[in-house]
Amino acid sequence: MSFNSVIFAFFLILVFILYWIMPHKYRWLLLLTGNFCFTLSLGTGYIVALLTVIIASYSTALAICKTNERRKRLRYLVAGILLCLFFLLISKYRIFLLPAQLISPLSYILPSVGISFYTFSAVGYIIDVYKNKITAEKHLGKYAAFLTFFPLILAGPIERAGNILPQLKAKKVFDYSTATYGLKQMAWGYFKKLVIADTVAVYVDGIYDNLFHYRGLSLIMVSVLFSIQIYCDFSGYSNIAAGTARLFGFHVMDNFKNPYFAGSIKSFWQKWHISLSTWFRDYIYIPLGGNRSAKARSYFNLFTTFLISGAWHGAGWTYLAWGGLHGTAQIVEDSFCKRKTNNLLVRVISTVGVFCFCTAAWVFFRAASINDAIYVFRQAFAGITVPPRWIQTGVSDLISLTDSLPFFVMLALLFLFALLEIIDYRRNLIVWISNKAPIWRWAAYVIFVLVIILFSQKGEAADFIYFQY
Amino acid sequence: MKKFLLKLFVLTLISLLSLYYINELYVRIPNPAKITETDKFQSVPDSIMISNIGSSHGYHSFIYEENPQCFNFALISQSFAYDYRILLQYQDNLAEDGIMFIPISYFSLFGPPETEQGVFHSKNKQYYRFLRPEFIMEFDYRVYIMEKVFPVLVAYDDFIRVFLGYVPKTVSPHAETPDESFFLSHAKERHQAHILSNKHDGGWIMNNSELEAVYDIIELCKSKNITPILITVPFTQAYTNEIAINSPDFLPEFDNIIKEISEQSGAEYYDYSHDQRFSNDYGLFFDSDHMNETGGLQFTEIVVTEIVERSTKP
Known part of the structure; x- marks a missing residue:
């Protein structure tokens, strides 16, 4: 059951109505039941890893809370983290960690979706308890309802227990404006995913799946399109998740804040996949020493954090290269670009520069191998000495993947998206629309709903990219 | 909450009504962009005397022009299982004492079951447009709503074409004859796709459900007093040579299977695959194993003269 499936719509309506007509003290139970139904729909075997993480994090956090002995607390912390990470490491790095003959039989219980997200929430929870930021949750059911909260379980945002558990316990009354805001957030997310990301994916996949048949501008164009695709795919998902949570009265953290308007790489990471970036900041970068140590050491911390972030995305050199590139860029930026300016032209140039850098880095993220990524960089400018031909070939390569009309429809949709994104950046799109005359x-x-329905890619439910992480 | 649910209901209602209106417009506006291969099933004639089923080989090889007593039931990539289902639905349109051509291609009886093939779901959607639900494999109401009730939902760029009155340029595969090197390289690709991809442990994976469907089709024909004719349509020399040279044990195996089907079912078999009236003339093909319009017309005429007249003689 994915967010872009019909069955999810029925599931959501049912749980939503039951949730609000149910007395407060039973709502956690309803959510927990709904969460498990949702998880079981992904694959019954996945429940093994989920239950392990729930029980490991719940019991070790309680154990940490019960003792004041520093060594014992540390032991519980390490044990809890290792137990939680066990399934994550095994499922992500199964090709390296498991003998070949075990991979296939174990794949039934090794989750292919969501594990990174709930594992990171659980690990964050244990560390927060260890650092006395929060107290351990005594109610196993409520804790499990937090960790398995269905809007967030597939691909985050990676929420903190300190934010969700109090909301779960608080007596809530239905709030009309919160619920309508949630619905609008979901609609904006569906537009980004179904209309933009899935439409663009046709061209991105068409070229990247037959990479060596193409050279020149088409490689640059699909790299830009991939930047748009991954943003719309993941931020679309995050909007749907946050909107769904709002329907139940939960406020989850913003995962994206118009990152492609960032004027620096550092600012980009404050706007892109915020829940993961802050997780790495709080639980990896700062424990490593953060920026409080000497310059060289803090750069090392930064670089290491980005490498780990790359490795988190998957067992491949391309992800490490992507993480390494971003780490290096932040170090270079911190060393050489310290002055902030209000000059509009400089801001525009730096925003375009950051977008170009991110697009180049995404090439490693999308390419099947380092060699493929290098091929893209090598061949992207092939033939540029004859610009008209370079442009014509590039455009016709993309058009040949569909037809001229769908290509221009895609451009029109991108233009519409860019307009809405600018409004969202300047004023918050949802608030802007809500303030218009009825x-x-x-x-x-109505137009938005119809656009989503009519321009979704042939009714196909394509998976969200970040489900694989 | 009542206010919220009421407004949500009103929004859903307005959206659905708008969608219904757009769908009606889409369905009613005539435009070549909407023409699909399955449209022919909207007007299947009665009392069909000569017909054929099959996949792309049957689709391109039998051209009956406007003869109302003939009908081509073939669709590109169609399985025998679907041929049988189509015939079940349209069996009353077939005249007694008629003739049914059953094209058997080299790939027809090999490979994994249809429902296990990667393209099954995308291919399966076309049958929702004309087959009754009971004849559709793995029937799904969601697909039915999208393909049959609200076709505008899956129209996407066709939706814009229709409303803009845009007429797409159609490039017919029959338009021009490629050179010989194209046929040679195409034959290599087809050998890989049709023959080698179905080879496993030194033998070919039989598709038993397809084999059963062939027997079912023959039985159905006989029950309607229709003469079933098994036939292999002409291929280019490039294609048959490629297979004969690189998979020398395949053709004898194929011949044995056809012989067995023919003997067990009593259906006659005609092999035109190596017929030199076609195989040496690349001008009759648009690729190594598909005839173009000229080839299809010529072949149909020959088949009608040679087989139909012989079969209908008392």
């Missing part, structure tokens, strides 16, 4: 507001809602 007739315009309702017209916008």
Whole structure:
């Protein structure tokens, strides 16, 4: 059951109505049941890893809380983290860690979706308890309801127990404006995923799956398109997740804040996949020493954090290269670009520069191997000495993947998306629409719903990219 | 919460009504962009005397022009299992004492079951447009709603074409004859796709469900007093040579299977695959194993003269 499936819509309506008509003291139970139904729909075997992480984090956090002995607490902490990470490491690095003959039989219980996200939430929870930031949750059911919260379990945002558990316990009454905001957030997310990301994916996959048949501008164009695809795919998912959570009265952290408007790499990481970036900051970068130590050491910490972030995405050199590139860029930026400016032209140039850098780094992320990524860089400018031909060939390569009309429809949709994204950056799109006169507001809602329905890629439910991480 | 649910209901209702209206417009506006291969099933004639089933080989090789007593039931990549289901639905349109051509290609009876093939779900959607639900494999109501009830949902760029009145340029595969090197390289690709990909442990994986479907089709024909004719359509020399040279044990194996089917079912078999009236003339093909319009017309005429007249003689 994915967010872009029909069955999810029925599931959501059912759980939503039951949740709000149920007395407060039973709501956690309803959520927990809904969460497990949702998880079981992904694969019954996945429950093994989920239960292990729940029980390991719950019991070690309680154990940490019960003792004041520093060594014991540390032992519990390490044991808890290792237990939680066990399934994550095995499922992500199964090709390196497991003998070949065990991979296939074990794949039934090794989750292919969501494990990174709930494992990181659980590990963050144990560390927060260890650092006395929060107290251990005594109610196993409520703790499990937090960790398995279905809007977040597939691909985050990686929430903190300190944010969700109090909301789970608080007596909530239905709030009309929160619920409608949630619905609008979901609609914006579905638009980004179904209309933009899936449409662009046709061209990205068409070229990247037959990479060596292409050279020149088409490689640059699909790299830019991939930047848009991955943003719309993941931020679309995050919007749907946050919107769904809002329907139940939960406020989860923003995962994206228009990252492609960032004027520096550092700022980009404050706007991109915020829940993961802050997780790495709080639980890896700062424990390593953060920026409080000597310059060289703090750069080492930064670089290491980005390498780990790359490795978190998968067992491949391309992900390490992607992480390494971002780490290096931040070090270079911190060393040479310290002055902030309000000059519009400089800001525009730096925003475009950051987008170009991120697009180049995404090439490693999307390419099947380092060699493929190098091929893209080597061949992207082949033939540029004759610019008209370079442009014509590049455009016709993309058009040949579909037809001219769908290609121009895609461009029109991208233009619409860019407009909405600019509004969202300047004013918050949802608030902007909500403040319009009812007739315009309702017209916008209906048109938006129709655009989503009519321009979703042939009704196919394509998976979200970040489910694999 | 009541207010929220009420507004949500109103929004859903307005959206559905708008969608219904757009769908009606889409369905009613005539435009070549909407023409699909399956449209022919909207007007299957009655009392069909000569017909054929099959996949792309049957689709391209039998061209009956506007003869109302003939009908081509073939669709590209169609399995025998679906041929049988189509015939079950349209059996009353077939005249008694008629003739049914059953094209057997080299790949027809080999490979994994249809439902296990990667393209099954995308291929399966076309049958929702004309087959009744009971004849559709792995019937799914969601697909039915999208393909049959609200086709605008899956129209995507066709939806824009229709509303803009845009007429797409159609490039017919029959338009021009490629050179010989194209046929040679295409034959190599087809050998890989049709023959080698179905080879496992030194033998070919039989597709038993397809084999059963052939027997079912023959039985159905006989029950309607229709003469079933097994036939292999002409291929280019490039294609048959490629297979004969690089998979020398395949053709004898194929011949044995056809012989067995023919003997057990009593259906006659005609092999035109090496017929030199076609195989040496690349001008009759648009690729190594598919005839173009000229080839299809010529072949149909020959088949009707040679087989139909012989079969209908008392």
